[in-house]
Amino acid sequence: MAIKLSFLGGNNYSRIGANTHLYEEIRNGQVNNRFLIDFGALFFNDGSKDLKIMPDIIKYLDYCPTKKERGNPLFKYFRKEKEKLALLEKHTSLDAIFLTHIHEDHIGGLVQLLKAGFLLPPIFASKETLAVLGRLLIEQNVPELPELIPINGQVHLNKGLIITPFQVSHTAVGSFGYHILNKDADGNETGILEMGDYNFSDTLLSEKTPLPDFLKDKVVFAVLLDSTSTSNETISPLSFQTATQNYASCMKNHDGRIISATISRSLENMASILTAAKETGRKVFIDGFMQRLVYDELQKQNKLDLFAGTVFNHDEVSKADIKTFLSATPFNKQVIILSGAFAEGFIHKGNTHQAGLVRLANGSHTGFKVSPSDLILLGQRAIPVEGILEDMQKMAQKLGALNNNKVIQNETASAFSLGNFKMMPLQRTGHATKEETKELVNLILKARTNKEEPLTLLPVHGDEKQLEATKNIGKELGVQTVILMNNESVTLENGSFIKAPDTPAPYYLCIQEEENTGKTNTFFKLFLSEFKKEENGKISFIPKEMLLNKSLEIIENKEKNKLIHFQRLALQKRERC
Numbered sequence: 001m002a003i004k005l006s007f008l009g010g011n012n013y014s015r016i017g018a019n020t021h022l023y024e025e026i027r028n029g030q031v032n033n034r035f036l037i038d039f040g041a042l043f044f045n046d047g048s049k050d051l052k053i054m055p056d057i058i059k060y061l062d063y064c065p066t067k068k069e070r071g072n073p074l075f076k077y078f079r080k081e082k083e084k085l086a087l088l089e090k091h092t093s094l095d096a097i098f099l100t101h102i103h104e105d106h107i108g109g110l111v112q113l114l115k116a117g118f119l120l121p122p123i124f125a126s127k128e129t130l131a132v133l134g135r136l137l138i139e140q141n142v143p144e145l146p147e148l149i150p151i152n153g154q155v156h157l158n159k160g161l162i163i164t165p166f167q168v169s170h171t172a173v174g175s176f177g178y179h180i181l182n183k184d185a186d187g188n189e190t191g192i193l194e195m196g197d198y199n200f201s202d203t204l205l206s207e208k209t210p211l212p213d214f215l216k217d218k219v220v221f222a223v224l225l226d227s228t229s230t231s232n233e234t235i236s237p238l239s240f241q242t243a244t245q246n247y248a249s250c251m252k253n254h255d256g257r258i259i260s261a262t263i264s265r266s267l268e269n270m271a272s273i274l275t276a277a278k279e280t281g282r283k284v285f286i287d288g289f290m291q292r293l294v295y296d297e298l299q300k301q302n303k304l305d306l307f308a309g310t311v312f313n314h315d316e317v318s319k320a321d322i323k324t325f326l327s328a329t330p331f332n333k334q335v336i337i338l339s340g341a342f343a344e345g346f347i348h349k350g351n352t353h354q355a356g357l358v359r360l361a362n363g364s365h366t367g368f369k370v371s372p373s374d375l376i377l378l379g380q381r382a383i384p385v386e387g388i389l390e391d392m393q394k395m396a397q398k399l400g401a402l403n404n405n406k407v408i409q410n411e412t413a414s415a416f417s418l419g420n421f422k423m424m425p426l427q428r429t430g431h432a433t434k435e436e437t438k439e440l441v442n443l444i445l446k447a448r449t450n451k452e453e454p455l456t457l458l459p460v461h462g463d464e465k466q467l468e469a470t471k472n473i474g475k476e477l478g479v480q481t482v483i484l485m486n487n488e489s490v491t492l493e494n495g496s497f498i499k500a501p502d503t504p505a506p507y508y509l510c511i512q513e514e515e516n517t518g519k520t521n522t523f524f525k526l527f528l529s530e531f532k533k534e535e536n537g538k539i540s541f542i543p544k545e546m547l548l549n550k551s552l553e554i555i556e557n558k559e560k561n562k563l564i565h566f567q568r569l570a571l572q573k574r575e576r577c
């Protein structure tokens with residue numbers, strides 16, 4: 001009995017996103033159980049509206065087409081993929097999806113496939129993650145909701161396959177890591193630790209499993225290590241608490257309104273602003289749709305009682321109105337939190353796709369305008385992803401032009417500059433720094449009862465440079481590290497570790513959502529695409545034009561009848577084949 005682990009996404013040469021790990025339990029040469037940990041989308045910012053990119057898992061999904069449905073091009077593709085796989089293996093479907101947390105690069109693919117009408121297996125995660133996911137799926141008009149199963153203890157996929165969640169510190173509330181254990185009839189055990197996105201800071205809202213206790217009785221042959229922050233020596237390992245103090249000092253020393261932005265699903269970061277506001281007697285208006293949704297859902301779980309009276313209209317946060325807030329609250333007691341930490345939608349012309357902070361920079365926010373006395377706190381670390389950094393810089397400069405550059409940018413002098421602004425550590429990165437990664441590996445080594453047992457580090461969630469940086473940590477600590485890129489696999493059995501020899505080019509499924517007409521259904525186009533390795537060794541994503549030229553188009557969005565039919569299919573309850 002063995003576990004095969006394949007990286008479908010996450011290790012992306014030059015981009016962050018699409019974290020998707022496929023686990024297969026192999027028994028007598030056949031796949032006995034198959035599940036995913038996370039199913040994310042890739043961050044993509046080339047101006048193409050609503051183009052979502054994710055690993056292609058269609059061949060692992062169940063479907064039962066009727067005679068009529070077999071003529072649909074989508075199902076033709078579906079069946080072809082399935083048949084191809086059936087030639088090689090008996091069991092071809094996906095049994096479960098486990099989610100580490102709610103960020104787009106870990107769940108975005110799942111949301112897109114559900115929106116396009118696919119059926120997915122049961123989804124397991126923390127109650128916080130599933131509360132937000134469930135609401136998000138309803139808001140997105142997903143035709144058929146999968147089974148959402150909150151867990152706080154072991155899940156047995158069969159007698160010998162046990163998945164145990166543990167709570168980790170990250171910027172999203174309710175973030176999990178997982179321990180995967182496979183035990184054969186002779187009692188031989190194979191264990192893998194999936195850390196998910198994590199850091200070692202104390203959290204403000206989430207619970208955290210003490211790792212030394214958790215690791216005590218766990219077999220760990222391989223550990224998947226979040227590498228996003230291991231290559232940058234300048235990223236501060238400050239705590240959420242220190243970030244909170246820095247926000248509080250900005251609020252205390254400024255006699256005027258505060259405007260800030262956070263990533264919508266990173267409630268631990270937003271909690272720094274809320275706590276600082278509470279300490280300094282300010283009232284907060286949460287403007288962003290997703291931020292309100294996340295706040296609203298976790299408020300129902302009594303996670304946010306401490307902010308009662310600080311967040312404006314906290315009982316009905318989703319209905320709160322900014323104009324009432326502005327007229328009911330003195331200027332120097334106001335904090336407004338908007339969406340747009342990454343300048344999302346800056347390149348789009350229409351207002352619909354622009355985040356709140358972008359609209360504020362453009363003067364097109366319908367609720368209020370920047371006043372010259374406002375202080376703007378840009379707490380999000382600028383990231384060097386093409387398109388995103390540029391947009392963040394342009395947005396920051398436009399905002400600065402409206403209030404005489406009273407803007408404070410996150411981080412230290414070595415951070416990517418957004419303009420000639422003051423800098424201050426305002427954000428705890430969600431990911432482990434180099435020192436924290438070392439601390440984790442040492443904890444695992446210390447917890448081992450059999451010191452001779454092999455341990456392999458598998459760097460994940462990063463570009464080539466970041467994965468390499470994690471490998472160097474392994475070297476420093478004398479632990480074997482294997483770098484796998486997308487679509488590469490390893491098999492683990494009784495401590496032995498075999499890398500699959502074939503390395504096919506990573507390919508992706510792309511879904512483009514057409515504008516909703518307001519009356520009828522939303523239309524979807526599906527494409528297949530791939531990463532290309534260029535002669536200089538660099539890997540880049542195929543630009544949209546090439547993507548469209550080389551793609552296999554499965555659904556023609558202009559044939560409305562076909563699409564309405566497709567939507568109807570998705571609404572029908574289907575038996576598993």
Ligand SMILES: [Zn+2]
Pocket residue numbers: 101103170172197430
């Ligand atoms: Zn994350």
